[in-house]
Amino acid sequence: MIKRAVYLIILVLIHLVYGVTWLSLLKLSLGIILVFYIAVPLIYHFYPTVPRHLVFLPFLRWPRGISFTQPELSGLRAARNFYVTTSDGVRLGVWHILPEQEIDRVSNGDGEPDSTVFESRLSSGAPIIFYNHGNSGSRAGPHRVELYKVLRKIGYHVVCFDYRSYADSSQVIPSETGVVSDSRFMYKWLRQRAGRSPIIVWGHSLGTGVTSHMVADLCVEGDRPTALVLESPFNNIQEEVRLHKLASLYRKMPGFHWLFLKPLRDNDMMFESDRHIANVTVPVMIMHAEDDLIIPYSLAVKLHRAALRHHPADRIEFHTFEAQYHYGHKYICRSPRLPGLVRDFVEKSIHWHNKQ
Structure with a gap:
């Protein structure tokens, strides 16, 4: 009702200020309705490239001008860039960031670590954070780099990568199956080199949908990691799309589900974390900011409730970051609470894992 009133006021102002006739304004209104409420929904529904x-959002490549082969230019000293090729021929760009306590031990004399020893240090016993980012950008996104620095300061290795279609990875059309396959390949690569070092899988935003699916599959197969961290998650992508700000234009339209939600299932983009979490048999930590404008806090609450339906409460942690701190969707990494929360969760998860 408010939107309609605002639109009518705008039309009246155009008529009064610019002298546009009511007939012309009617034609303009009909044109807007035709484009936004008929053409756009039909294009979205019938052209899979659009919802994909x-x-x-692989085309949003920010920040510009990143040299992925030189992570030190992104402020990450003692970090290695390399590439792996998956079993289906997709090349993935990867960074391995050493924990602070490892830097001096592997220095080659000029202050930078010798790349030949990076893989060997993965089995040193220090926990490994396997980070899966959200949509848009790359592993070099500024808020992601902020998080890597927090994690390495705690004493963890950080291994992060770009899915297919992102950054300097192969430009292959993405799908849920595809990006989960990429994450799974990287996990297996890590597992082969980690020895007895704990691997904590960490997903942010869309990456929580990737990691929930991937870790559930690993648990079913008996190759589970030490723990799973879900930062700013949704419960499933259909609810996220339905509650998205852009969807408010169409939410009350007849056929909204068929027009906007059905293509997600038809084109392999469901990301049903609330279903997959039933098979996640490792400790889980969920973190969400109340003022997240991208993924509503309520969806994290729903995911937490879904987890509690299948797992004991002492294995599922949920941490709220109050709106007054303005962390939003990306900046939980700036919370002074975060290092302690992560350290405690990782230690408890290692203890739980060792008892199994």
């Missing part, structure tokens, strides 16, 4: 690009 809106879910994954």
Whole structure:
């Protein structure tokens, strides 16, 4: 009702200020309705490229001018860039960031670590954070780099990568199956080199949908990691799309589900974390900011409730970051609470894992 009133006021102002006739304004209104309420929904529904690009946003390559081969230019000293090729021929760009206590031990004399020893240090016993980012950008996103620095300061290795279609990875059309396969390949690569070092899988935003699916599959197969961290998660992508700000234009339209939600299932983009979490048999930590404008806090609450339906409460942690701190969707990494929360969760998860 408010939107309609605002639109009418705008039309009246155009008529009064610019002298546009009511007939012309009617034609303009009909044109807007035709484009926004008929053409756009039909294009979204019948052209799979459109919802795929809106879910994954691989074309938003920020920041510009990143040299992925030189992570030190992104402020990450003692970090290695390399590439792996998956079983289906997709090349993935990867960074391995050493924990602070490892830097001096592997220095080659000029202050930078010798790349030949990076893989060997993965089995040193220090926990490994396997980070899966959200949509848009790359592993070099500024808020992601902030988080890597927090984690390495705690004493953890950080291994992060770009899915297919992102950054300097192969430009292959993404899908849920595809990005979960990429994450799974990287996990297996890590597992082969980690020895007895704990691996904590960490997903942010869309990456929580990737990691929930991937870790559930690993648990079913008996190759589970030490723990799973879900930062700013949704419960499933259909609810996230339905509650998204852009969807408010169409939410009350007849056929909204068929027009906007059905293409997600038809084109392999469901990301049903609330279903997959039933098979996640490792400790889980969920973190969400109340003022998240991208993924509503309520969806994290729903995911937490889904987890509690299948797992004991002492294995599922939920941490709220109050709106007064303005962390939003990306900046929980700036909370002074975060290092302690992560350290305690990782230690408890290692203890739980060792008892199994």
